[in-house]
Amino acid sequence: MIRPDLHLHTTASDGIFDAEEIARLVQRANVTMFSVTDHDTLDALPEAADAAYDRGLAFLPGVEVSTEGDDEVHILGYGVRYDDEVLLSCFRQAAEDRKNRILGMADKLKALGMALPIEDILAHAGSSLGRPHLARAMMERGYVDSVQQAFEQYLGKGKPAYFPRTTMTAAQAVSLLRDRRAVPVLAHPGLIHWPLERLMPMLKVWQEAGLKGIEVYHPANQGNYPYWDRLARQRGLLVTGGSDFHDGTSSHGQIGETADIWPHACDDAWALFRAVNKHA
Ligand SMILES: [Zn+2]
Ligand SMILES: [Zn+2]
Structure with a gap:
């Protein structure tokens, strides 16, 4: 049985634990497959892979790409290579x-x-x-x-000291990750505060650009898990999940908590693992 947590942050972005500590916490939470998905950086991946290996845990290297200004449209990329020069130079620019x-x-x-x-x-x-x-x-x-x-x-947006962000669009992030042979997944749709009339057509655009999955089991989607689960499967997208653990405080999830409420966690994580291998 795989017990996955596929969305974790380390000190390489805005988490407070380094990769080694994250692997220790993952093991303590009885999670058996994990992914480190720092914001726009691959820095923690080599150490996380080593720590996972030492502890007999399955590890999927990942990243969380910021897009669309401040709208919380984040694209997770699974199966990225930590030494991918194209991605590294994009993140340096960001x-x-x-x-x-x-x-x-x-x-x-x-x-x-x-x-x-x-x-x-x-x-x-x-x-x-x-x-x-x-x-x-x-x-x-x-x-x-x-x-x-x-x-x-x-x-805040529209306030006197606001300065807009020049990030890539989500469609660009999806294409970039596909080009680098990673598997792009839409992170936490519950955090994107767009009306469904705006989000649904964009989902179609992103899927045409190569989007492969939706992060259904994320704390921000609480109350809407069946909705997103059905929608992802209907559209032939992978279902993924993760706690988005940063620091153990209540503003983000706790390691492993999404595995408890994710009905087909083992099968879904296995499907993502196969997709990563297929594209690698
Ligand atoms: Zn995010
Ligand atoms: Zn995150």
């Missing part, structure tokens, strides 16, 4: 764009009378630099009372 965006927002905040120690922020943020880093710095300086307030008043 990191550069993220940095420019944060500098742009810091300029706007400064003009609004909220100067921030931006060099410090850049030095400590790591590869997953994002608006939360600015929000926390604003809170530390007393400009706002909470991260939420920073977003609602300044950093």
